Amino acid sequence: MLSSHPPSRTMHPPERLTMSESTPLLALRGINKSFGVAHVLHDVDLAIYPGQVTALVGDNGAGKSTLVKCLAGIYPIDTGEYIFDGKPVSVHGPKDAGALGIEVVYQDLALCENLDIVENMFLGREKKSGIVLDETTTESKAREALTSLSVRTVKSVRQSVASLSGGQRQTVAIAKSVLWNSRVVLLDEPTAALGVAQTRQVLDLVRRLADSGVGVLLISHNLTDVFEVADRITALYLGRVAADVATKDVTSRQVVELITTGHSSDLDGAAAPSTTA
Amino acid sequence: MTDIITESEEAGFASDLTQSNTLGESVQAYISRVRGGDMGALPSVFGLVVLFIVFGFANDRFLSNLNMANLITQAGPIIILAMALVPVLLLGEIDLSAGVAGGVAACVMGVLMVEHDQPWGLAVLAALATGAVIGIVIGLIVAKLGIPSFVVTLAFFLGLQGVTLKLIGEGGSVRINQEVIAGIANNNMSVAAGWILAVAVIAAYAVLALLRHRRKVERGLQHQPFAVVVAQIVALGLVTLGVAFVLNQDRSVNPTFPIKGIPYVLPMIVVLLILWTFALGRTTWGRHVYAVGGNPEAARRAGISVDRIRISVFMACSTMAALSLIVQASVSGKVSSSSGAGNALLYAVGAAVIGGTSLFGGKGKARDAVTGGLVIATIANGLGLLNQASWINFVVTGGVLLLAASVDAISRRRRSATGI
Ligand SMILES: Nc1ncnc2c1ncn2[C@@H]1O[C@H](COP(=O)(O)OP(=O)(O)OP(=O)(O)O)[C@@H](O)[C@H]1O
Ligand SMILES: [Mg+2]
Numbered sequence: 203m204l205s206s207h208p209p210s211r212t213m214h215p216p217e218r219l220t221m222s223e224s225t226p227l228l229a230l231r232g233i234n235k236s237f238g239v240a241h242v243l244h245d246v247d248l249a250i251y252p253g254q255v256t257a258l259v260g261d262n263g264a265g266k267s268t269l270v271k272c273l274a275g276i277y278p279i280d281t282g283e284y285i286f287d288g289k290p291v292s293v294h295g296p297k298d299a300g301a302l303g304i305e306v307v308y309q310d311l312a313l314c315e316n317l318d319i320v321e322n323m324f325l326g327r328e329k330k331s332g333i334v335l336d337e338t339t340t341e342s343k344a345r346e347a348l349t350s351l352s353v354r355t356v357k358s359v360r361q362s363v364a365s366l367s368g369g370q371r372q373t374v375a376i377a378k379s380v381l382w383n384s385r386v387v388l389l390d391e392p393t394a395a396l397g398v399a400q401t402r403q404v405l406d407l408v409r410r411l412a413d414s415g416v417g418v419l420l421i422s423h424n425l426t427d428v429f430e431v432a433d434r435i436t437a438l439y440l441g442r443v444a445a446d447v448a449t450k451d452v453t454s455r456q457v458v459e460l461i462t463t464g465h466s467s468d469l470d471g472a473a474a475p476s477t478t479a
Numbered sequence: 480m481t482d483i484i485t486e487s488e489e490a491g492f493a494s495d496l497t498q499s500n501t502l503g504e505s506v507q508a509y510i511s512r513v514r515g516g517d518m519g520a521l522p523s524v525f526g527l528v529v530l531f532i533v534f535g536f537a538n539d540r541f542l543s544n545l546n547m548a549n550l551i552t553q554a555g556p557i558i559i560l561a562m563a564l565v566p567v568l569l570l571g572e573i574d575l576s577a578g579v580a581g582g583v584a585a586c587v588m589g590v591l592m593v594e595h596d597q598p599w600g601l602a603v604l605a606a607l608a609t610g611a612v613i614g615i616v617i618g619l620i621v622a623k624l625g626i627p628s629f630v631v632t633l634a635f636f637l638g639l640q641g642v643t644l645k646l647i648g649e650g651g652s653v654r655i656n657q658e659v660i661a662g663i664a665n666n667n668m669s670v671a672a673g674w675i676l677a678v679a680v681i682a683a684y685a686v687l688a689l690l691r692h693r694r695k696v697e698r699g700l701q702h703q704p705f706a707v708v709v710a711q712i713v714a715l716g717l718v719t720l721g722v723a724f725v726l727n728q729d730r731s732v733n734p735t736f737p738i739k740g741i742p743y744v745l746p747m748i749v750v751l752l753i754l755w756t757f758a759l760g761r762t763t764w765g766r767h768v769y770a771v772g773g774n775p776e777a778a779r780r781a782g783i784s785v786d787r788i789r790i791s792v793f794m795a796c797s798t799m800a801a802l803s804l805i806v807q808a809s810v811s812g813k814v815s816s817s818s819g820a821g822n823a824l825l826y827a828v829g830a831a832v833i834g835g836t837s838l839f840g841g842k843g844k845a846r847d848a849v850t851g852g853l854v855i856a857t858i859a860n861g862l863g864l865l866n867q868a869s870w871i872n873f874v875v876t877g878g879v880l881l882l883a884a885s886v887d888a889i890s891r892r893r894r895s896a897t898g899i
Contacts, residue, residue, distance in 0.1 A: 276780060297782040312780050314773035316841035317766075325770055326781030328763045335761050341700045360701040364895065 225288060227252045227417040228273070228304070228386050233282035235265075235272055242268050244442045246282070249434075250386055250417040255408055257428040257449070258421045260438030261461055266421045267309050269438070270390050273419075274306045275299040300327075303385035307375045307392050309421075315364040319356070320344040322363055323378045347377040350407070368395040376404060386417045393427065405431050425454050439464035505704050518890055522883070523834045523850035527857060534861035541864055544730035548742060550853075550860050551726070552664045555744040556807035558852030560827035561834070562755055563799030565848055566792045568831055569759075569772045571840025572621065572628040575824060576613075576635035580797045581804030582819030583639050584609040586646045588805060589653035589814035592660075599657050606801045613639070614797030618790030628793075636824075644816050652815035655808045663747065663809040667740030670727045676746060677723035681716045688712055744806060748849065751799075755845035768792060772840035803827075822876065829880035830855045837887050855879070 226249035235243040242265045250256050260266050271277045273284075275293040284291055286302050293299050299306070313322045320337075323344045329336040344359050356370055363371060372395050379387050389408065393401040408431050412418045422428050428435060429449060437444040437460035444460045445452075452466075459466040513521060534541040560577060567574045574580075588606035591597040597605075617635060621628045647653060655661055668676065688708055695702035723741065731738040759765035770778040771788045779785050800819070807823075808814045832838060833854050834847025858879060862872050 274780070295782065296780050300782055306780075308780065312774065312777035314770045314777050314841070316769060316773035321766065321770075322777075325766075325778070326783050328766055330763060333762055335763065335766060338694065338698050338700060342698065358701055 224251065226250055226285070227287060229283075229285040230269075230273070231283040231285065233269070233272060233284075234280045235268060235277060236280055242441050243272070244440075246438070246441070246443055247446070248419075248436060248443070249446070250419050251434070252385070252417045253412055253415050254433040255412045255418045255420055255431050256434045256436060257432035258419055258436050258438060259423070259425070259428060259457060259461055260444075264438040264461075265441040266438055267390055270306060270308070270388050270419070270421065273299065273388055274304065274308075296326075300382075303383065304388065305379035305382060305384040305386070306388045307372075307379050307390060309390040309394075311371055311375050313363045313371055313375065316362065318362050319348070319359045319366075319374050322374060323347070323381060327382070343381060344377070347381050348373070350377075350380065369397060369400055372396060373400060373404075376407070380407070380411075384416060386419070387411055388419045388421075390421045391423065392420070393422065393424065401427070425457060428457075429454060437461055505707050514893075517894060518886075519835050520846070520850050521835075522886055523847070523854050526833065526854045527850070530854065530857045530861060534857070534864070538861070538864045541861055544725055544728045545732065545738075546860070546864070547725050548730055548738075550856055552742050552744055552810055553860055554852050554856030555664065555748060556803045556810060556823075557826050557830055557856050558748055558848050559751060559803035559806055560800055560823065561830035561848035561852045562751060562845055563796045563803060564827050564831050565755070565836050565843050565845055566759065566768055567628075567796045568828075568836050568838060569768050569840060569843050570789060570792055571772050571838075572789070572792075573632065573828070573838075574617065574628065574793065574796050574800075575632040576617065576639055577632075577796055577800040577827065578804070578819035578821075578824035579636055579639040579643065580610055580613045580819070581800035581802075581807075581823075582814075582817075583613065583642050583646070584797075584801030585804035585808045585814045585818050586643050586653070588660075589655060589808065590646055592655070592657055593653050599659050603660075603805060606805060607798055610797040610799075610801030611794050614794035615790060617797065618793030621793065622786040622789040640816075640820055643818065643820075647814070647816045650816060652813045654813050656812070660805065660809050661812065663743050663806055665742070665809065667726075667738065667742050668746070670740055673723055673727050673741040676741070677719050680749065681712075681719050684715055685712045744809075747806070751802075752845055752849055759845055764788075764791070769841060772842075822873070825880060826855050826859075826876065827852075829876065829883055832887055833879070833883040837891060838884060839887070839891055851883075 228248075228250040230246060230248040233243055233246040233248075234241070246265075246269060248256075248258075248269065258266050258269070268277065272279050273293075275295045275298050278294070284293055291298075291302065293302070314325065317325070320341050324340045329339050341359060348356065348359065356366065356373075363374065366374065372392060376389070376392055379389070392408075393404050396404060405427060408418055408420055412431075412433070420428070420432060432449050434447065435449055435452060435457060436446045437457060439460065442464070444464045445466070456466040456468070513519075531542070540546055560581065563577055563581075564574060567577075584606040587609045588602040591602040591605055592599060613635070617628075617631055620626060620631050667673075688711065692702060692705065692708045694700075722745075726741045726745070727739055729737040729739045759768065767778065767783045767788050770781065770783060771785050775785050778788075804814075804819050807818065827848075830851035831843065831848055832851065834843075834849070834851025836843025836847045836851075855876065858875060859872060862875060
């Protein structure tokens, strides 16, 4: 179906990387996922490299969010290998993914509206002193993370999430993923609801995260953004990987072709594995 | 990851307010919160004042010291059952069987003490364990099979009444005259102990509130204005001293046998209130209860075991319900085959909702059970004094429950419109 991409044969590692950095931090091999009769992911291979931004592109319904949820342990994988740090792992729930150092910003955000910003950012990982919640540390850390994202319009970190706009909620979700010493950050359309300035901040943050050695997976429909920050592009077409290429080897037109038809005629064969075999 | 955070060029989170604003500003903020649908304890306190005025004029015995003490002991079981229901309501679930589950537990206690001559401590433990087991079973069914709690607990509501009948016999009852159990509602603290307790409660609250305020100011965290903290301490102090004063008066109708002092049920409620306020507000478990009630999917993605939270909440509810019906047994001096049936549960749900706990989940506090429970108990007590036919009692209480639920639904709509 697809030619596999063993890490050592990665086609176009950016020059600034050393060899060790070119082995994927997180890799999926031959992932299949069905919901009842709907076969959503077909033999998907994916690699996320440390220090790189991998963009995952594809049309609506291509299976991008499903893939992210499989990575995060929200959905169990039907068949296929999940490899982290070169070792096969099994991820059975969000806790396992968190323990590996994987942080996720979901497309539908999933925040508790009745809790405030700080409480949401630390949900499931509350800091405690004894058996009592440590509100002091959490509030200052949350404020620090939000400051880094230049959140200007939020009145207070103790505001309930119900009172935030869509963009503000998205910023909170992103800030949450920055809080932890994560090794891989998965962002499912993180800039979809953001204004110009906030999008700028998030793209800068994505780049900063990668430059500090984190492996970043960015899902976006905005190809300008993708070409600006991504090192690699993985295109998904109807649940299959249409291509896994270095950003500098493709043009925007070719990516559009991959997204809409699943193949691009003038993309060189090594970089664009056939989807019709 | 801190290096990434600090690399940010400018500290743009500039408009975040941590400093306290003035008293006037926070009063204004409170008013706009209330207008936005976040009314907190306001409806129950307002309702209580209105009820006291109405019943006070309608019957001159209503405000007597004796009746005030009666009111407190009558409110006891309602408040405790409402406290049991608050965490369940926080999840957006309901436990219709809480009353009868408590009834079964109280029966177990009664039968053990009276028919098997067991010590009261053991009997109470057995009752609490009975409640816990019932709660675990309900929680398991709700969490693992995914049946709506309304249906599961309706089935238990019917089934458990059968268990009580089996334990006690048709139409029978067990007299509770064991000293300690009967004493919960019928014995009083000495006047001196009552005053000491009142002062200790106020002092502890004041110290904790002031320490907390100072720590927040020192660390630059969000905090209330100092004046508001002081106002809260003063308000709590006045209410506590007022209640202690009334209960420490002689309320006997027979001058040769003075009755005075705080009934033991009151400190019991205070302890439970502190416990539940702590558990819901300051522990991870409590935070997760709110999270599951607010958005179960978000909670699951945050790695919270939603099933475990559900089961633990139903367990806590039935255990507290057992305690409530033990207190009820103390008030009425017996456990009967109808213990916890009838309107006990509706009273408790009404109490929690009037107090400000939402039926839609995610919003509520332990103290709601106390303020709401007092409202419900006052209605029952006042109507009783007016010698009204019991049908009026049912109609009025049902109406109040409906009113509270409507206020809840409307304020929820306002909240989502104003985003508070
Ligand atoms: N829980 C589910 N049950 C059944 N089918 C599902 C479920 N989740 C997703 N699907 C299906 O899987 C396919 C892929 O959905 P997915 O959300 O992954 O798409 P996506 O690439 O993220 O699209 P978008 O760009 O619109 O976010 C869709 O056809 C969708 O209907
Ligand atoms: Mg999606």
